[in-house]
Amino acid sequence: MFADTILFLEVGSLMKLTITYEHSIPINAFRWTPSVTAKPLHYHSSLEIGLCVSGRGIFYFGEKSYKVVPGDIFIVNNLELHIARSNESDPSTYIFINFDPILLLDEEEALLLPFAYRSDHFDNRIPAASPLAAPIGALIEKISRELTDRQEGYRSMAKSALLDLCVLFLRHYAAGLSMNEWNRLTDSFRRIRPALVLIDQRFREPIELGDVAKVLRISPSRASHLFQQELGRSFKEHLLQLRINEAKRLLISTNHSAVDVCFESGFQSVPSFYRLFVRSVGLAPLDYRKQYSVHAIFENTTEPLSR
Known part of the structure; x- marks a missing residue:
């Protein structure tokens, strides 16, 4: 490995x-x-x-x-x-x-x-x-x-x-x-789906496990268990992954500064953004931009693009 x-x-x-x-x-x-x-x-x-x-x-x-x-x-x-x-x-x-x-x-x-x-x-x-x-x-x-x-x-x-x-x-x-097994599996995904929709809509904002529990109409401890059971990850891990993915998208598709990308993708602290980005991606944000940015690809193209 x-x-x-x-x-x-x-x-x-x-x-x-x-x-x-x-x-x-x-x-x-x-x-x-x-x-x-x-x-x-x-x-x-x-x-x-x-x-x-x-x-x-x-x-x-x-x-x-x-x-x-x-x-x-x-x-x-x-x-x-x-x-x-x-x-x-x-x-x-x-x-x-x-x-x-x-x-x-x-x-x-x-x-x-x-x-x-x-x-x-x-x-x-x-x-x-x-x-x-x-x-x-x-x-x-x-x-x-x-x-x-x-x-x-x-x-x-x-x-x-x-x-x-x-x-x-x-x-x-x-x-x-069997039909019962199929219903059990699909019902488990339907149970957590409202929480996933909420997080997808609000991950750029401060959002807590209590907000998710409220939309699911269950306790925070039960919501935490449901995330681990259905996704194999905690609420915080899921939220972090959405923010990291958004930061990656902004880095390669815009010229926004790393600080702007930090806050636009839902992180509340620049130092924690850098630390978590490196831990998750293996590169610093600006190094990631240099490697994958569409703008960088075009800037390094020696021949003009045909129309």
Whole structure:
């Protein structure tokens, strides 16, 4: 795994992975060969999809375990403890895709349903022998290739492939759900939807958990639990991500100063804006602008654009 993008934090006897994204969209792709010895189970706030590309091993999900062969696909939500282990004589290698669930919420909330599973009743593996494994595997490899090569338009191509992949997951897992299970999953998203709409409308302003609890007509403690349960992140983490995304948008699409971007995206303090932006993005705001700004691209173009 990338040492500079993944950090293990010990929480009691568990390990939480804190993942930062290397690109201006919240998607990472990386190759990983698990250890042949047992390692602690971990979890993370991102969603994850894995493809075994070679070797053999075992993939553990809590009390469940799957024998792994090349071509197997694995789906991991933001709450379930998991870890992979390699076979000693034939170590396995995976391509993993990590992404922020907000990508799916912004597109079509139903795409999150396959990741809203209950661990003990869910099959995390799509076997290599399944007709669905090959097209999903091809999309995983495409996302990895786009994020590695970084050719023009790679972010759009990676996002498009991810959405295609999640549609395939939705159709596959929805076919195995009973009407009661489907209603339970969709009802859980409908419960939190008013809060997400409110935050999306007001994240540029001071907003507190109590405001969200009020619109949901529940207590703040229950609202806090609902965020963690449905999104795998706290209210504050969700709010921060919206503000970071807005700051990134303003930095690459306007000439506003970093201070103006700070307050226009909802941050109340310039020092905390710089600190949180660097922690989340890996670059200072103005360095991010230099790297990704459309204006910078045009300014560095040597040939005039044809009309």
